[in-house]
Amino acid sequence: MKAKIFYIIILFLNISCRQNKDTMASNETTNTSFKVQWDQLKAEKDKKKEKNLVVKFIKLVQEKNYGIANPTYVNYNGKTAPLSNLFEDEKPDQLKSINIEILDRKGIAPNEKLGNWKPLDYKSALLFLQE
Numbered sequence: 001m002k003a004k005i006f007y008i009i010i011l012f013l014n015i016s017c018r019q020n021k022d023t024m025a026s027n028e029t030t031n032t033s034f035k036v037q038w039d040q041l042k043a044e045k046d047k048k049k050e051k052n053l054v055v056k057f058i059k060l061v062q063e064k065n066y067g068i069a070n071p072t073y074v075n076y077n078g079k080t081a082p083l084s085n086l087f088e089d090e091k092p093d094q095l096k097s098i099n100i101e102i103l104d105r106k107g108i109a110p111n112e113k114l115g116n117w118k119p120l121d122y123k124s125a126l127l128f129l130q131e
Contacts, residue, residue, distance in 0.1 A: 033060065034102050038114040047121040054127045061102060069101040071128045083129055086122065098125050 037057045044050040061068055071083035076094035086095065099115035119125045 051124045
């Protein structure tokens with residue numbers, strides 16, 4: 001009888017460790033896919049395709065129950081400001097880069113910071129404000 005209880009405990013521990021490993025692997029995949037999409041966005045050379053990639057990126061973030069937090073940009077003077085200040089900027093078309101953070105809906109991991117995207121068309125950057 002003691003042997004059966006021991007085997008049940010071992011089986012339970014084995015199953016719980018496997019679930020933790022699967023959860024960790026899915027978090028790594030999530031982080032990687034966000035980064036891959038962001039890198040594609042940074043490499044785009046066509047304004048229309050860039051806008052489509054922004055929409056695709058936002059949908060990916062939403063589908064995985066994450067959100068975009070703290071969108072900021074570096075303006076033409078080299079100062080970092082909230083993305084909403086883009087409306088008040090004197091030269092919005094000369095913004096230098098966009099930075100964002102990815103957070104889940106509770107404000108926790110993956111807490112991934114993505115940056116240095118120089119939009120071809122600053123209007124595609126405004127799509128992050130509509131998210």
